[in-house]
Amino acid sequence: QVQLVESGGGLVEPGGSLRLSCVASGFTFSDYYMYWIRQAPGKGLEWISYISGNSDATNHADSVKGRFTTSRDNAKNSLYLQMNSLRGEDTAVYYCAKRQSAATPGYWGQGTLVTVSS
Amino acid sequence: SALTQPPSASGSPGQSVTISCTGTSSDVGGYNYVSWYQQHPGKAPKLMIYEVNKRPSGVPDRFSGSKSGNTASLTVSGLQAEDEADYYCGSFAGHNNLGVFGGGTKLTVL
Numbered sequence: 001q002v003q004l005v006e007s008g009g010g011l012v013e014p015g016g017s018l019r020l021s022c023v024a025s026g027f028t029f030s031d032y033y034m035y036w037i038r039q040a041p042g043k044g045l046e047w048i049s050y051i052s053g054n055s056d057a058t059n060h061a062d063s064v065k066g067r068f069t070t071s072r073d074n075a076k077n078s079l080y081l082q083m084n085s086l087r088g089e090d091t092a093v094y095y096c097a098k099r100q101s102a103a104t105p106g107y108w109g110q111g112t113l114v115t116v117s118s
Numbered sequence: 119s120a121l122t123q124p125p126s127a128s129g130s131p132g133q134s135v136t137i138s139c140t141g142t143s144s145d146v147g148g149y150n151y152v153s154w155y156q157q158h159p160g161k162a163p164k165l166m167i168y169e170v171n172k173r174p175s176g177v178p179d180r181f182s183g184s185k186s187g188n189t190a191s192l193t194v195s196g197l198q199a200e201d202e203a204d205y206y207c208g209s210f211a212g213h214n215n216l217g218v219f220g221g222g223t224k225l226t227v228l
Contacts, residue, residue, distance in 0.1 A: 044120070045155075045163065045206055047216040059216055101168050102151040103210035103217030108162040 002026040002107040004096050009112030016086050016116070022079040022096030022109055030054070030074040033099040036081050038092035039111075047103075048094070049081070064090075086116045121146065121207055121220035128226040129197045137223045139190040139207030145218050147188035151210030154183055154192045157222075158203045166205075167192060194225070202227040 008020040022034070036048040049060045049070040058070050069082040079096050093111040100106025122140040129135035139146065139154075146152055152170045155163040165174055167183035170190065180195045190209070194201055207220040 044222045045208075045219040047219065050216065057214075059214060061216055095162060100165060100174070101153070102149070103208065103215075104151060104153045104165070104168045105155075105163075105208075106165050106168070106174065108164070110162055 002098060004098065004107060004109035006094065006096050006109045006112040009094065009114045011115045011117065012086055013118050014087060014116055017082070017084045018086065018114060020081040020083065020094055020096075020112060020114070022081075024077045024079065024096075024098070027098065029072075029077040033057075034072060034079045035097040035099065035105050036070060036079075036094060037097055037105060037108075038090075038094045040089075040092040043092075046092075050099075051079070083114070086114075088116050090114060091116050121209060121218055123205075123207060123220035123223045125221070126224045126226065128228055129194075130228045131197050131199065133197050134193060134195045135197060135225065136191050136193045137205055137207075137225070139192070139209075139220050141188050141190075141209055141218070143188060145209040145211040146185065146190050148212070149210045150185070152183065152185055152190040153208045154181075155206045155208065156201075156203045157206065163206065197227050199227050201225060 003025045006022045051058045051070045067085045071080045095111045096109045097105030098107040154167040157163040170185045171183040206222045
């Protein structure tokens with residue numbers, strides 16, 4: 001069965017950096033677009049990024065463009081989100097997800113909490 | 119821009135409830151890639167409907183989706199206590215674009 005397990009969240013000061021990881025299993029990882037989606041406390045869902053199976057296509061939300069970078073290592077079945085210049089408004093649970101259909105996350109990880117605070 | 123959902127909806131056990139999701143011709147109205155997600159408190163979202171009206175394996179047929187113009191709808195029939203959750207709609211918004219989500223609807227089973 002499909003499993004997605006995120007890690008790397010935690011408390012970081014404004015201006016700091018974090019790298020989130022998502023390890024996938026139960027499907028051919030390299031065949032699928034993967035997504036990062038976040039949810040601020042008590043708020044709705046927000047698209048962060050997508051990356052194609054062979055990494056030739058990526059896109060990031062305007063709110064994180066130039067600060068966050070999405071990458072993957074298909075040999076390790078792993079998805080990454082490098083987050084730099086973190087701000088308070090980046091505080092959220094970050095989910096990785098596997099594409100079901102166009103802009104449709106079919107399977108979600110359990111999420112990892114990122115808290116940006118001094 | 120985010121899709122528009124009512125903040126709340128409610129119904130009694132056994133009844134049906136419909137949640138709307140309004141977008142534009144650039145997202146909901148332009149493509150048959152509308153999806154719906156159920157989220158219980160403290161849990162990850164779960165895909166309930168994709169491509170307007172398709173149900174993933176394991177999702178009860180009490181959940182159904184439809185679309186008319188720029189508005190999509192999720193109908194939950196035969197409401198059960200475990201259906202109480204937040205529901206989000208989502209849509210494709212064109213190639214090379216990220217998707218878009220609605221603000222969420224809190225469904226209460228009375």
